[in-house]
Amino acid sequence: MEKGKVVSLEDRVPKLKEHRKQKSNRRLILFLSVFFILILLVIYFQSPLSKVSSIDVAGNKTVSDEEIINISGITAKSGFWSIDEKEVNDALSDFEQIQNVKLDKQLPNKVTIVVEEYHKVAYIVKGDQYSPILENGKTLDPLEGTFPDDAPLLINWSKAEEIEEMAMELMSLPDSVTNAISEIYHTPEKTDPWHITLYMNDGYEVQASVRSFSKKMIDYPAIVSQLAPNSKGIIHMEVGTYFESFDKKDEAALEAADDGASLEAEPEGTEQNENEDER
Template identity: 30%
Template sequence: MLRKRIRISKNGLIIIIVFVIVLIAYFGSSLSKVRNINVKGVNDLGAQQVINATKIDDNSTLLNVFLHHKTIAKETEQKLPSIKSISFGTHNLRDLTIKVSEHPTLGFINKNGGYYRIINNGKIINQKMSSPIGNYPTYSGFSASRLKKMSNIYAELPSNVKTNVSEFYNAPTKLNPYRIKIDMNDGNKVIADMRTVRTKLKYYPGMAAQMKKKGVIDLEIGAYSYPFKGKK
């Protein structure tokens, strides 16, 4: 069996040696440290919040970041569970780019004197907040299974309806254990049934536009509206 020998010319060897020396000098100097950090893809999380969770600062080296990127990503996702994925990139051999993909926020639940974020399938992020952020609804009185179902229903609503929802209430009765109430940001209230609210609530904008006064839109059985009592 013949073996091919790889021959390196004298000039080629010099180039390799110089390259290695430059590489060693680069990583041994302050030039190898992270200069700027740019966070992309954040929606409800703050860029600085992500940076703090990664523990990357101007004393970190790009080499260390990329050698341990899987560990950094895993630890960051544990600290910020609303992160779906995180990756790292670089340009200019000095600047670091952190790309983040978040689980969509489906609202907040108020408990233990604080607010907790709800993401896909009704999962509650165990990170206490003093108040909700963004234009998302809050949920009151729902069991874990009902919360999962209600938040998934909200996720599938038309965007012009989602932005108008302020709060969902679980409001069962003996006659209808699936009854819910909804406070809208425009001042109206909605009565509905969890089993049909996904399809019926898409008619809300048109019905609200026809109302001369703020009031109740009842979608539980049919679809009709009436003004609040005592309102002139």
């Protein structure tokens, strides 16, 4: 054997002892670390720091903070880490206007209940009471001491199925069109029990039918854009689409094309020219 390759047992023993000592020290340090961590966790969970110190509510409009907090079951005695989001969601599902709930936990012990409510599509008017209609078809209890202006008012509606049908049609419209509607009256006719009359925020009146309402009403902005700025009147959308001015009895527009929101305005003075030709 070559020189320098042979290591005597006496030389190896101190190194083995040192290696075992280092290994034992590492185990001891690991054991002590785990032990102290467990002690700290026990102290933490027994201390007020592990309990909820602050409960906030966000996203709610029709349900008060107090109602949501009370029904959620979260209190100052609740463990910060033991709150079950599914249990909170199930508890708050009793509110018909609440669609979804999420919990936002912020260290060390703050909880925010983030609420997503169903949108209001309209209000049913009965006397001086206004009952919100939600996008899920539910009608809430009347509001107290307020006049709503964030959704159309439904007036002269009595049957639940008709109200639900109207709400579904409103949900199919973009917000820009829905926000332009002030009031929707149920004005049934012999030929159409679903006939309605709308009063718009821009001064126009619309005659339409619930069954074809969303399909035709989606073109309302394009129709209005073709009318003279100062001309106000009735936009008929029952079968064809035409405009009738408040200032004169005759129609001021011809039927629109079937595939678009185009109104062909009747030229002013047409009747006068025809009379002159007859002369």
